[in-house]
Amino acid sequence: MTNPPIIRNARSEDSTQIAEIYAHHVHNGTASFDTEPRSIEATVAKIAECAKRGWPFLICADGQVILGYAYATQFRDRPAYGLACEDSIYVHPDNVGKGVGKLLLVALVDAAEAAGFRQMLAVIGGGEPASVALHASLGFEHVGRMRSVGRKFGRWLDSVYMQRALGAGGSQPPEKEPG
Template sequence: MIRNATPADAPAIAAIYNDAVRNTTAIWNEIEIDAANRVEWMQARQAAGLPVLVLEEAGETVGYASYGPFRAFDGYRGTVEHSVYIRSDLRGSGRGRALMEALIAHARAAGYHVMVGAIEAGNAGSIALHGKLGFVHVGTMPQVGQKFGRWLDLALLQLVLDSRAQP
C-alpha cells in the first residue's frame, strides 16, 4: 500500500535513509539522522504541499519517496527533483517502481512540468528504472561529489510530465 507518510513512519524512514548513508552512494551525505529529523523534514515538505509517500507492507514501512524544488529560483517553479529509497533487503524487487509511478502521478496532478532525477552515475539499477519510466539522460557532471574516498559523477535524468507548449 502506498500512502502519505505520518510521523509514525519516521523511525523506518530514518533507518532506510541511514542505511543508504552508510552503505551506498545513493545519498551523498555522511551523517546519519534520527526519527525527529525525519518528522521535521516530513512536516516541512507536507506544509509546502509536497508529498512524502511511503510503501507499507504487512504493517511495515519499507520504502519512501518525495519530491521538492529542483532549484530555489522562480524560473524553476515547474520543475521538481525526486528521491526514492527502498529498504536494503527489498531493493530491485519492483517496489521502487511502484513508488516512482505514484510520485510521477502526484507531480502531474499538481501541475508540474518536469521531474528531475540526479543519480550517482554508477547506479545502473536506478538509471535503468528511470529509463523504463520514460526518463531521458540529459547529462553527466563528472566528479561533482565525493564519498567513500572517491569522486562521484552525477547523472541527470528528466521526465517531461505534460505536453504544454508554454508555462
C-alpha cells in the same frame, strides 16, 4: 511481503523507519552524497515541509513495515524553478530488486503532476546503474552527467541527470506563473 504493498502519504509516525532506510543508504551506498544520516527529527520536519508545500512524500508499506519511500521537492529554491521537481527514492535493503522502487516512482510521477509540477529530474548520485535503469523504464531521458562532483568511500562519484515531462510539460504555459 505478506500482502500486496500499499502506497500512501508519509506520516510523522513513519519517520523512524524512513530514517533507518536512509541511514542504510548513507552508510552503504552512493545514491546519497550525505555522509551522516538524517535524524528522526529532521525526517519528521522533511515530511511536514513536503505536506505544507503540497509536495508528495510517499511510502510503500506491507502492513506496518515500510518497504521504501519517495518524495518530490522543488528542483532548486529559486522561484523560476517552481514547476520543476527532483525525485528521491530509497528502498529498504531487504526489498531492493523486488519492484518497490518502480511502484514508488510510478506513484510519485502521478502525485508530482497532481501537485502542479511540469518537469521531474532525477539526480542520480554515483550514477547508480539500477536507478538509471529504473528511471529510463519510466520515460526519463539522460540529460547530463557531472563528473567527479562527490567523494565518498575513498572514490570520486559522478551525478547523472535524467528528466521527464509531467502533464503538459513545457508545451504550454501554466495557468499561474511561479513566484
